[in-house]
Amino acid sequence: MTTIKLHNTKTRQKEVFEPIDPKNVRMYVCGPTVYDRAHLGNARPVVVFDVLYRLLRHVYGADHVTYARNFTDVDDKINATALSRKEAGAEGSLEDLIQERTNETISWYLEDMGALGAMEPNAAPRATQYIAEMIEMTQELIDTGHAYEAEGHVLFDVRSYENYGSLSGRSVDDMIAGARVEVAPYKRDLMDFVLWKPSSDDLPGWDSPWGRGRPGWHIECSAMTKALFGDKFDIHGGGLDLVFPHHDNEKAQSCCQAGEDSFANFWLHNEMLQVEGKKMSKSLGNFFTVHDLLEQGVPGEVIRFVFLSTHYRKPMDWTAKKATSAELKLVNFHNLIGMYADYSNADASKVSDEVIDALANDLNTHAALTHLDTLATQAKRFQGGASALQLAHDLKFLGLSSESFGDVPDSQWIDRGKLDRLEADLSLARETAMETKDFSEVDRLKTALLDAGVEVRMSKAGVELIAGPNFDSPKLEAL
Ligand SMILES: [Zn+2]
DSSP states (O other): OOOOEEEETTTTEEEEOOOSOTTSEEEEEOOOBTTSOOBHHHHHHHHHHHHHHHHHHHHHOGGGEEEEEOBBOOOHHHHHHHHHHHHTTOOSOHHHHHHHHHHHHHHHHHHHHHHTTOOOOSBOOBGGGGHHHHHHHHHHHHHTTSEEEETTEEEEOGGGOTTTTTTTTOOHHHHHHHOOOOOOTTOSSTTOEEEEEEOOTTSOOBOOTTOSEEEOSHHHHHHHHHHHHOSEEEEEEEEGGGIIIIIHHHHHHHHHHHOTTOEEEEEEEEOOEEETTEEOOGGGTOOOBHHHHHHTTOOHHHHHHHHHTSOTTSOEEEOHHHHHHHHHHHHHHHHHHHHHSOGGGOOGGGOOHHHHHHHHBTOOHHHHHHHHHHHHHHHHHHTOHHHHHHHHHHHHHTTOOOHHHHOOOGGGOOOHHHHHHHHHHHHHHHHHHHHHOOOHHHHHHHHHHHHTTEEEEEETTEEEEEEOTTOOGGGGTTO
């Protein structure tokens, strides 16, 4: 069996992954707060953990992996949107309007993430479905002296848990020095965080032993993993920005409730995303959603490919240039498969060992993509069906063979033989021009190729022609 190694935030090192029960590998990833469209940065963990999910399914069997990702549908931003709709004259109760907002956001989310080739998890629990479990866990934390009630709030007592902050590696005193924390008179310690808070009449609320109120954010993941997976499970994932405070708080709640050895064995965190070297922000004007990019005609597969080209523990820089070069590659791959193999025979279970080995090494997606290049070069050089078919298997496994992308228009189907001949012609013209100093033939060929949407790469090693996204086959006929 393939040995998977993963970097565990808990131990700060790469470790061999051994599931608690190989027949039931359990992974939980913190999902979105559903108040608006997902921005590009939100999509990174979705793609990263989708790749891990595919790897686990390959190694342990598709029926032996359970992937859960929650929807946070209790949140003040959702309430605010619903309230402003109500004030604008929308019909229905506030609860109805909240539900309407969360339902539409969830459907957008699934649609956008589906366009990125992400499989849907096996379970997608919503916070509102687990209020009773959250109340029960909160009560247990009070009963065992880890939480206390004050002015309608229930707070977790961080000083009651010796290992508080162990995930992010901060002590409570460091946190106080570095964090912007809400000062409240009812808190025993500045870092104590909310498990339950009171709701006013214009906010959604549930009855509880502490009055009508709603849960804090962190308790939902602890209550949902317990309900779905039990006290202990294999992998907990999320963005690096969640380590503190969200994941430190989840861990504190669960370990205080079920024992230090409980909760996730492995913690995985993906690094953040930037755009053209800058942090994505509305004020910089470089803020966009996945939907925006799809609307602009950037295929989901291209977004996914760009994401996979950077290791998940490194900051990812989204650039227009990367998107263009990813598109060129994918069009080239799909054309090679169209020429020399048959997409309908693509079978993800026949993925290359090289791709699996790369992913098993702490999800080295970059190395996996490099193997696709190798296969493409072989398919091109030997006009070989075996390499082209293997490329199809690998693309399918990696979630890079969406139906829409496979559907390349006729004008874009490449006569690879013709391009090979043109490569030879251009090489010869270049060699001749070096001697005669007359480059007119080289220029003529190059201009015509560029006009037909062919990228021309000339180096000491020779000439390479790559069909780009605007490839227009008929334009090559006269050459
Ligand atoms: Zn969470």
